[in-house]
Amino acid sequence: MTLLSSRPSRPVEPGLLSRALEVAGRLANDATDVITATAGRGAHPATLDSPFDWVTDTDRILERHTRRVLTAEFPGIPVVGHEFGADHGADVAEYRWVVDSVDGTANYVAGVPWCAYSLALVDASGPVVGVVADPYRAQIYAAARGRGARANGKPLKLVDRSGTAGAIVCTELARKGPWPGMGEFIERAAAAHAGVRVLGSAALSIAQVALGHAAAAVLHSYHEWDVAGSVAMAIEAGAVVLDKHGEDAALPTDGLLVAAPGVADEVLGWWQETVGT
Numbered sequence: 001m002t003l004l005s006s007r008p009s010r011p012v013e014p015g016l017l018s019r020a021l022e023v024a025g026r027l028a029n030d031a032t033d034v035i036t037a038t039a040g041r042g043a044h045p046a047t048l049d050s051p052f053d054w055v056t057d058t059d060r061i062l063e064r065h066t067r068r069v070l071t072a073e074f075p076g077i078p079v080v081g082h083e084f085g086a087d088h089g090a091d092v093a094e095y096r097w098v099v100d101s102v103d104g105t106a107n108y109v110a111g112v113p114w115c116a117y118s119l120a121l122v123d124a125s126g127p128v129v130g131v132v133a134d135p136y137r138a139q140i141y142a143a144a145r146g147r148g149a150r151a152n153g154k155p156l157k158l159v160d161r162s163g164t165a166g167a168i169v170c171t172e173l174a175r176k177g178p179w180p181g182m183g184e185f186i187e188r189a190a191a192a193h194a195g196v197r198v199l200g201s202a203a204l205s206i207a208q209v210a211l212g213h214a215a216a217a218v219l220h221s222y223h224e225w226d227v228a229g230s231v232a233m234a235i236e237a238g239a240v241v242l243d244k245h246g247e248d249a250a251l252p253t254d255g256l257l258v259a260a261p262g263v264a265d266e267v268l269g270w271w272q273e274t275v276g277t
Helices: 014-038 057-073 105-110 184-190 204-209 226-238 262-274
Strands: 079-081 096-105 116-123 126-134 139-144 149-151 154-156 168-173 193-196 216-217 240-242 255-257
Touching: 014 057, 014 116, 014 126, 014 139, 057 079, 057 096, 079 226, 096 105, 096 226, 105 168, 116 204, 116 226, 126 204, 126 226, 139 204, 139 226, 149 226, 154 226, 168 184, 168 204, 184 193, 184 262, 204 216, 204 226, 204 255, 216 262, 226 240, 226 255, 240 262, 255 262
Parallel strands: 079 096, 168 193, 168 216
Antiparallel strands: 096 116, 116 126, 126 139, 139 149, 149 154, 216 255, 240 255
């Protein structure tokens, strides 16, 4: 098993890292204020092609604000967002910003206190800087390549586990409901005396691993903007990041497993067995 944080990654100019962390942290604080002030209070979502895929004015307002600030502070670095798509050239740029202004919008609309703002600077090696705001717990999680991860300024270091018994494993529904094999995955976890939680925010699911609250998080499918910020946090805290085939990559194209190193093989085995990999 290979720790992603031990893999070679492209060096980043220190000044860019510092500036990106500062600006992203400021934007996360802005988002916290907006989300806590408006959640569950007369929001009128527009449903898309899934009953759980919602868009609100808050999503759009926060993404517009994020884009304005990033464009002013980092001219030439394109932005990719959930609501307004990708700036021209984002697919070939050296760096790109990726943002999900409200990850867990269905929870936000209902007033369920579990959603996040996620922002990351990404290059060809993966997340360079990641910031996730957890508004209801008044937490800002931040990480930068080679500089570690922090929660409200306090350093985070993942404590490894020797097994999954008694542990929590997070997952999320796919776009239109349970992913193939999800029920069997939950059964296998239960047989190992682990509990599976589906809480409605991919960003916060991964963050729970970095924080030591969960042993692993499995996302059968995802969007880059959902997870890049919290993947940065998990990598810097010492988690393993794999795809469903067990290959390590910062933002895998075929599913995502984030886990404490000592349980990664076990949880990967459940996933592979239930989806027929």
